[in-house]
Amino acid sequence: MEHDSGMKSENEFTKPLKRIDERQQSTRGKGALVALALCTVCALPVFHFYGGLSGYGDQPEPPVEIVLQTPDEADAAPAIDLETTATVPSRNHVIDLSKGDFQEVKPSETLVPLKPTPTLKPLPKAAPIKRQELALAHLPDPQLIERGASGVIPKVSPDGIRAMDLYSRQPDTEGNFGVARVVIVVGGLGISQTSTKLAIDSLPPNVTLAFAPYGNSLNRWMQTARKAGHELLLQLPMEPIDYPQNNPGPHTLRTEADLEENLANLHWAMSRLTNYVGVTNYLGNKILQQPAGLSPIFAEISKRGLMFFEDGTVQNSMGPGVAVKELVPYARAEILIDNVRSRSAIASKLNELAAQAKRTGLAIGMANAFPDSIAMISEFARRSKQNGIEITPVTAVVKDPNK
Secondary structure (H helix, E strand, O other), rough: OOOHHHHHHHHHHHHHHHHHHHHHHHHHHHHHHHHHHHHHHHHHHHHHHHHHHHOOOOOOOOOOOOOOOOOHHHOOOOOOOOHHHOOOOOOEEEEEEEOOOEEOOOOOOOOOOOOOOOOOOOOOOOOOOOOOOOOOOOOOHHEEEEOOOOOOOEEOOOOOHHHHHOOOOOOOOOOOOOEEEEEEEEEEEEEEEEHHHHHHHHHHOOOOOOOOOOOOOOOOOOHHHHOOOOOEEEEEEEEOOOOOOOOOOOOOEEEEEEHHHHHHHHHHHHHOOOOOOOEEEEEEEOOOOOOHHHHHHHHHHOOOOEEEEEEEOOOOOOOOHHHOOOOOOOOEEOOOOOOOOOOOHHHHHHHHHHHHHHHEEEEEEEOOHHHHHHHHHHHHHHOOOOOOOOEEEEHHOEEEEOO
8 A cells, every 4th residue: 555655646746747848848839839920920021121122113022932941951951152142342333223233333534643743853052151261261272172174173062162152251231231232343453463462452352353364473362362351253254256356365265166175264264263252254245145155154153163243344145044044143243334444434433333222222333453443443432331332242242043
């Protein structure tokens, strides 16, 4: 009986548990079906929505048949080959939703490739002005000279210092601040020992002196003038219209000479003197009117770090235009002080200089080393301050395309 009751107890406990398992399995099956039905109902609008997009504006597509797969069937389904079914659009493709593929898009206009804008090189800039000390003014700077075929000629130093700057004299007034400035250049020095000494001793240091290349003792006179504080120019013999009847002298720069000959003659003249800021013409009313012959000469002058001063005797000179083209610092005389060699005529020209300077701020005059000219210029300079005039060196008013 105990055994039966024991079996009975075991069956009683066992049977309820078995019924619970059956109920759980039954409930789980029903729940899966319900969930699957709900997913199907919810998925239909979604498929309908995306299907509608593909045929927007067209007739509606037939309903999509959805086939449900069991997990075993899903695992057994063939894998999708992404490399053969996926298409990656390029930059020139757009999606046409109505056709379901890609279309090539071509530019509507001709594409012109951009070209880089060239950078314009600025003109070469001269180094800041560095002037020679007065105690050393009579000595050529070793950095600014080189040995040529005819002797020592000027050059630009490795750090860009030019003879025009180093051997220049500082003006009393820097720039133009309403001062009536007068530039006076006296040429022909070195030919006459008496006139050369008179000019150096009598004229104030703000007067610029120009030496001819044919004089005697040029180096000695150069040193004397530099110690006195003068700026110096070198006169170049240049071909006049009536050459050779009117002959400036040996080594004249001529229009019909080839470049090699003219450069050799130019270097010869340059080697006759040192410590000058530039060159000026002696005669030359033929070559100064012909740019083809003048350009290579001006190019060499610029290369040597010099300025060009035109004495004002040549009408219709091409000098200003060629100077700009060849980057030559340039100045030109406007008044010939002693083209008429009389004291009254010289006095009249000096008064004209003063009047023009007061009217425009600047006047440039050219004279020769005649005794009367030297004496009257000296007197004019002595009275310049009380007359409201400032005598200034030529480099202070030069037009320098390098600055």
